[in-house]
Every structure is written in structure tokens, then in C-alpha cells.
Amino acid sequence: MDILQKNELASKQQQTIKGYYKWHAKLYKLTRWTFLFGRRRLIHALELPMFSDQTVLEVGCxxxxxxxILSRFYPNLQVIGLDISIDMLKIATKKLSRFSRRVLFLEKSYDPGPWQLPKLPDTILFSYCLTMINPGWEDAIQRAYSDLPAGGKIADVDFHGTPFQWFKKWMGFNHVG
Known part of the structure; x- marks a missing residue:
């Protein structure tokens, strides 16, 4: 697949995801607890210093x-949330409004394009989003490595194989995979 085909597929996938979350954003909190396991474990595994001035970027926030959760427990932490769905970002902005002085949300894909983050993060999170960045998840990982300083961390929790055919079909129906 050449770069033009890959970009076209990625653009179509982004439009599909935006359309999907336009309707599902309002139901997200009610439904995702049933299958998005490991998010809290991922956060605890980060072992961030309590009062450091670190920055965390979450791709697909x-x-x-x-x-x-991070903003609540780490009082000096700066967070950047990146997502392509404005509907999801509206909910996130409202949810984190009390931390607004140290939170930045960007409606943007995490692609290898010529844009830059306002501040390089110390940690980059991918929480159930790499399966949604398909094609392109490999580029997102490469970008993360280039955006991190020496000693920076990449943390990921996502779906992986399941023996249940019904679950595979359900995930495919919901644009995951």
C-alpha cells in the first residue's frame, strides 16, 4: 500500500470514527465499563512522581x-488530550473544567504530519485507541517515540485477540480492529 492509499484509508477511518462518536459520545460512560478493562491499572502502573511538573499526553482521550483521574491525583501534572471527535472532547472539557489551568484539549489526529505539540510530554498514553487508528497505529507509535524525551514512557491498554466470535463481530461492527 503506498502512502497516498494509506492516507486515504486513514481519512475515511477518521470520518467513520467522528460519525460514530457523534452519536455514541452521550452513551459512552454508560456502556464502556462493560469492556474497557485495564484503564485504572494502566494509570497506577505509570508511577508518576506526586509533585513533579510532568506532562502526560493521551492520544484518543x-x-x-x-x-x-490523573488530574485529580497529581496536583502539578499538565495533561494534553488529543482526539478527533469534537463530541467526545466537549464531554472531556466539561468533565475536567475544574482543572482547566493545566489541561489542554486538541481536536487532532496523532499523525506523523508537520505539526508540533505545544509541550513535549513525559508520558504518552494510548487507552483503547490504537485499534481505532487502523491503518496508522504503527505511525502513531513511531510518532510517540519521537515526541518523548530520553526516559519518557509510552503506556498502552487495548483490545487483543478473543476466542469469542460474537465479540469479534461486535467490535468490527463498532469500527474496532
Whole structure:
């Protein structure tokens, strides 16, 4: 697949995801607890210093679930949430409004394009989003490595194989995979 085909597929996938979350953003909190396991474990495994001035970037931050927990427990932490769905970002912005002085949300894909983050992060989170960045998840990982300083961390929790055919079909129906 050449770069033009890959970009075209990625653009179509982004439009599909935006359309999907336009309707599902309002239901997200009610439904995702049933299959998005491991998010809290991921946050605890980060072992961030309590009072450091670190910055965490979450790619595909959705409604801000992870960033809210991080902002609550780490009083000096700066967080950047990146998502392509404005509907999800509206919910995240409202959820994290009390932390607004140290939170930045960007409606943007995490692609290898010529844009730059306002501040390089110390940690980059991917929480159930790499399966949605398909094609392109490999580029997102490469970008993360280039955006991190020496000693920076990449943390990921996502779907992986399941023996249940019904679950595979359900995930495909919901644009995951």
C-alpha cells in the first residue's frame, strides 16, 4: 500500500470514527465499563512522581476518563488530550473544567504530519485507541517515540485477540480492529 492509499484509508477511518462518536459520545460512560478493562491499572502502573511538573499526553482521550483521574491525583501534572471527535472532547472539557489551568484539549489526529505539540510530554498514553487508528497505529507509535524525551514512557491498554466470535463481530461492527 503506498502512502497516498494509506492516507486515504486513514481519512475515511477518521470520518467513520467522528460519525460514530457523534452519536455514541452521550452513551459512552454508560456502556464502556462493560469492556474497557485495564484503564485504572494502566494509570497506577505509570508511577508518576506526586509533585513533579510532568506532562502526560493521551492520544484518543475520548471523554477524559483517564485524564480526570490523573488530574485529580497529581496536583502539578499538565495533561494534553488529543482526539478527533469534537463530541467526545466537549464531554472531556466539561468533565475536567475544574482543572482547566493545566489541561489542554486538541481536536487532532496523532499523525506523523508537520505539526508540533505545544509541550513535549513525559508520558504518552494510548487507552483503547490504537485499534481505532487502523491503518496508522504503527505511525502513531513511531510518532510517540519521537515526541518523548530520553526516559519518557509510552503506556498502552487495548483490545487483543478473543476466542469469542460474537465479540469479534461486535467490535468490527463498532469500527474496532
Amino acid at each position: 475520548g471523554t477524559g476518563y483517564n485524564l480526570y
